[in-house]
Amino acid sequence: MALLEVKDLSIHFGGLKAVDSFYLKIEKNQLYGLIGPNGAGKTTVFNLLTGVYKPTSGEARLDGKIISGKKTADVNKMGVARTFQNIRLFNNLSVLDNVKTGLHNQTRYSMLTGILKLPGYFKKEAEMDKKAMELLEVFDLHNEAQTLACNLPYGKQRKLEIARALATNPKLLLLDEPAAGMNPNETQELMDTIRFIRDKFDMTILLIEHDMRLVSGICEEITVLNFGQVLASGETSEVLKNPEVVTAYLGE
Amino acid sequence: MKQGSRLSNMKKSTKTNGITYLMLLVAFIVVQIFTATDSMTNLIKGLLVPACIYIIMAVSLNLTVGILGELSLGHAGFMCVGAFASSFFSVCMRDVITSEWVRFPLAIIIGGVVAALFGFIVGIPVLRLRGDYLAIVTLAFGEIIKNLMNVLYVGLDSNGFHFSMKGTTDLGMEADGKVIVKGALGITGTPRDSTFVVAFILVVITVFVVLNVVNSRQGRAIMSIRDNRIAAESIGINITKYKLMAFVVSAFFAGIAGVLYSHNIATLTATTNNFGYNMSIMVLVYVVLGGIGNIRGSIIAAVILTVLPELLREFSDYRMLVYSLVLIFMMLFSSSPAMVNFREKLSLKGKNKSKKEKGVA
Ligand SMILES: Nc1ncnc2c1ncn2[C@@H]1O[C@H](COP(=O)(O)OP(=O)(O)O)[C@@H](O)[C@H]1O
Ligand SMILES: [Mg+2]
Numbered sequence: 212m213a214l215l216e217v218k219d220l221s222i223h224f225g226g227l228k229a230v231d232s233f234y235l236k237i238e239k240n241q242l243y244g245l246i247g248p249n250g251a252g253k254t255t256v257f258n259l260l261t262g263v264y265k266p267t268s269g270e271a272r273l274d275g276k277i278i279s280g281k282k283t284a285d286v287n288k289m290g291v292a293r294t295f296q297n298i299r300l301f302n303n304l305s306v307l308d309n310v311k312t313g314l315h316n317q318t319r320y321s322m323l324t325g326i327l328k329l330p331g332y333f334k335k336e337a338e339m340d341k342k343a344m345e346l347l348e349v350f351d352l353h354n355e356a357q358t359l360a361c362n363l364p365y366g367k368q369r370k371l372e373i374a375r376a377l378a379t380n381p382k383l384l385l386l387d388e389p390a391a392g393m394n395p396n397e398t399q400e401l402m403d404t405i406r407f408i409r410d411k412f413d414m415t416i417l418l419i420e421h422d423m424r425l426v427s428g429i430c431e432e433i434t435v436l437n438f439g440q441v442l443a444s445g446e447t448s449e450v451l452k453n454p455e456v457v458t459a460y461l462g463e
Numbered sequence: 464m465k466q467g468s469r470l471s472n473m474k475k476s477t478k479t480n481g482i483t484y485l486m487l488l489v490a491f492i493v494v495q496i497f498t499a500t501d502s503m504t505n506l507i508k509g510l511l512v513p514a515c516i517y518i519i520m521a522v523s524l525n526l527t528v529g530i531l532g533e534l535s536l537g538h539a540g541f542m543c544v545g546a547f548a549s550s551f552f553s554v555c556m557r558d559v560i561t562s563e564w565v566r567f568p569l570a571i572i573i574g575g576v577v578a579a580l581f582g583f584i585v586g587i588p589v590l591r592l593r594g595d596y597l598a599i600v601t602l603a604f605g606e607i608i609k610n611l612m613n614v615l616y617v618g619l620d621s622n623g624f625h626f627s628m629k630g631t632t633d634l635g636m637e638a639d640g641k642v643i644v645k646g647a648l649g650i651t652g653t654p655r656d657s658t659f660v661v662a663f664i665l666v667v668i669t670v671f672v673v674l675n676v677v678n679s680r681q682g683r684a685i686m687s688i689r690d691n692r693i694a695a696e697s698i699g700i701n702i703t704k705y706k707l708m709a710f711v712v713s714a715f716f717a718g719i720a721g722v723l724y725s726h727n728i729a730t731l732t733a734t735t736n737n738f739g740y741n742m743s744i745m746v747l748v749y750v751v752l753g754g755i756g757n758i759r760g761s762i763i764a765a766v767i768l769t770v771l772p773e774l775l776r777e778f779s780d781y782r783m784l785v786y787s788l789v790l791i792f793m794m795l796f797s798s799s800p801a802m803v804n805f806r807e808k809l810s811l812k813g814k815n816k817s818k819k820e821k822g823v824a
Contacts, residue, residue: 254824261697263823287699296824299694301687303756312683316699322708325679326672332679339680357475379698387824 212275214239214415215383220259220269220279229255231439233269235417237383242409243417244430244447248459252439253419254296257385261293262286273383288316290382294372294389296419302361306352306371309360310343313378318342346374349411350404366397370404377412384408386418390425398422402429423460427451435459480674483759487670490766491663498659506773512727514769515662516720519669521749521761523716526673528747529756530682531709532689533590534598536743537605538717541578543738545718546725547612547644549574550653553726554643555619557654567656571665571722578718581608582711590706593692597710605743612733617644649732650725657727665723666762669716673758676712685709693823 217235221228230252237243245253258264260271262283271279278286301309320335347353350370355363360371369389376384389405390398406429408414420426426433427447434444437459443450450456494511497503524538549570560566581604589600616627620640627633631642644650676682684705687695696702725731735741749768753760 258823263693283693283696284699284701287697293697295694295697299691299697301690301694303690304683304686308683311680312687312695312700313698315680315684318680320680322676322679322681325681326675328675335680375694375698 213237214241215260215271215273215417217260217271217279218269220256220271221267222255222259222264223267228439230259230266233259233436233439233441235434235444237415237417239415240409240413241415241432242405242430243415244426244433245417245419245436246421246423246426246433247436247442249421251436253436254387255439256436257293257387257419260286260385261291287379287381290380291385292376292379292381292383293385294369294376294387296387296391298365298368298372300360300368300371300375302359304360305356306347306358306360306363307340307343307356309371309375310346310378311339313375314339314342315379317378317380343378346378349408350374366393366401369393369401373404373408377408377414382415384414384416386416388419388421390420390422398425405429423451476678479759480678483670483674483762484667486759486762487663487667494659494663507770510770510773511659512657512662512723514766515659515666516723516727517746517749517765517769518666518762519716519720519723520746521753521765522666522669522673522758523713523720524746525750525753525756525758525761526676526709526716527713528750529754530673530677530689531685531706531713533706533710534595535601535710535713536598536740536747537585537601537603537608538713538746539738539740539742540601540605540608541582541714541717542721542724542742543605543608543612543733544581545574545578545721546731546738547650547721547733548577548718549722550650550725550731551617551643553653553656554650557652563654563656566654567661567726570656570726571719574722574725575715575718578721579711579715581718582714583707586707586710586714590710591703602740602743605738605740609733609735609738612644612649612738613647615644616642616646618642647732649730651730653725653728653731655726655729657723662723665719669719670758670762672712672716676709677758681705681708 213236215235215237217233220230220233222230233256245256247253255264259266259279262278262281262285265280269279270277273290276289278289278291281289301312304312318335318339320331323329324331344353344356347356350373352367352371352374355367360368363371373386373389386405390401393401402425405416405418409416418430430447432445433447433450435442435450435456442459443453443456520538520542524535527533527535552573553566553570556566560569585600585604589597614628616629616631616634618625618631618634618636618640620637622637625634625636625640631645634640634642677686684695684700685708687700688702688705692702724737749764750761752768753762753764
């Protein structure tokens with residue numbers, strides 16, 4: 212069974228069919244790309260998958276369980292984590308606390324334990340510190356653990372967002388234009404990191420990308436979206452040769 | 464290296480909290496010395512419990528405004544609820560539980576719990592909504608509660624309690640009956656149980672709880688909602704639950720402040736100045752001046768702004784002038800990050816609105 216299976220997913224905003232009869236199938240441990248020109252509906256697909264929008268029709272299943280139409284927080288608990296095209300960090304929390312907030316449902320203790328600082332508080336907090344620092348090290352952010360998130364440079368903010376998403380221990384990671392605004396060096400480094408995450412955490416990743424090079428560099432399979440509809444999908448090299456895809460991209 | 468930086472973090476929050484506790488301790492000792500040497504004017508003596516009340520109000524409101532990031536304009540409403548509930552209890556139980564060491568703690572718990580319950584009832588419909596609806600609803604709540612207390616009559620006789628919204632005669636009580644809540648005349652005869660020591664202990668408990676909540680898993684969830692609701696949801700945080708948690712705790716302590724208030728005066732009535740809009744705004748001013756989200760700042764602001772106006776009473780012509788100048792100066796020039804943030808928020812509010820409303824990217 213595919214890890215993620217999307218069938219006939221649509222959402223209409225008034226007259227605009229932002230996503231129309233979208234379909235997708237991602238196997239476990241795959242690194243999958245979702246590409247398409249600006250305004251094609253890629254981010255909207257993520258919003259549908261994570262419960263930010265309720266679909267007009269269709270469904271998405273993770274491991275056979277329906278996730279579309281559910282509450283955002285519940286979708287995350289079921290195993291889907293995401294990043295945002297416009298970075299959304301907890302700006303007034305430290306880098307470390309951003310990741311620890313991501314661990315919210317992984318390491319728990321009661322409110323009373325926290326208020327009274329019972330022994331469990333110190334034990335669980337130390338556990339969280341350890342897990343969070345390990346994640347920060349993967350992204351080379353461990354030296355900035357105490358920095359406020361808003362004071363990080365742009366590229367590192369993108370990485371922190373991924374680290375925070377991973378902290379929720381997802382089965383499926385959705386990355387919305389992770390390389391946006393990065394220079395070629397940073398982009399290259401990020402590609403390596405994404406591949407590393409897939410291998411180290413045995414992760415399944417669906418990533419939205421604008422940059423064709425990044426997609427062809429790391430995604431085995433892609434789906435091309437245009438005007439809310441699937442234009443083509445399949446093995447990356449094949450799809451990129453598809454004349455319709457070439458036109459859609461050149462016509463942009 | 465990594466070990467070191469983590470340690471320094473732990474130390475940093477422990478250190479700032481330590482300073483806050485130390486500050487409270489020093490204040491307590493100073494007051495005790497002045498009391499022992501009997502070198503306090505009656506004016507200052509009379510301000511000790513009110514100062515504690517305002518500290519509790521400011522610190523608890525800061526949990527809603529600074530930590531949760533929701534504007535509440537009806538904090539005095541919860542104080543009112545706590546005051547009346549506990550006074551009612553104390554007056555009824557005055558002859559049953561004669562020891563104030565038992566009765567007063569019970570009154571404190573009752574005042575806090577009833578206020579928390581009201582916080583829950585007010586919060587549950589409002590906090591589920593997206594947007595700044597809490598301000599308007601709490602404002603209405605505060606006024607409604609205040610006005611309700613002005614027309615509420617409760618009496619007790621051998622048949623039990625009698626309620627009315629019309630008047631004493633409407634209670635229809637037996638001859639042995641006693642009217643406890645007398646509408647606009649409020650409740651008289653609440654035992655004067657509020658002492659500085661008890662008030663101070665309650666201040667410490669409030670500060671302790673709020674600071675520990677901030678530094679806990681729950682506190683991070685609450686602050687993450689403040690910083691970015693959509694991102695908080697995306698990492699599995701139950702928004703309504705944590706908003707409600709912060710708001711209810713905040714209401715609980717406002718209720719406790721109300722208990723201290725009602726057990727510090729002979730006659731408890733609900734007016735605009737003690738439980739109305741004026742009080743809610745005044746406490747909000749303490750929070751803003753002390754720094755939004757800054758607990759220690761709230762304590763300092765509450766004390767200064769309780770004591771200062773009283774000391775300046777002799778120059779009453781200039782009092783309001785000085786007061787407003789201080790306020791304006793702080794608002795304009797304070798360089799605390801929270802204040803800078805607040806100014807930015809105010810000046811950017813119009814510009815950002817359209818951007819904020821549109822979808823999730
Ligand atoms: N909440 C919304 N209301 C109305 N239109 C929307 C909303 N969200 C997205 N859209 C529209 O849907 C289309 C697809 O947007 P989006 O998914 O952000 O594109 P992209 O592929 O660039 O990520 C755009 O035309 C956008 O304006
Ligand atoms: Mg997009």
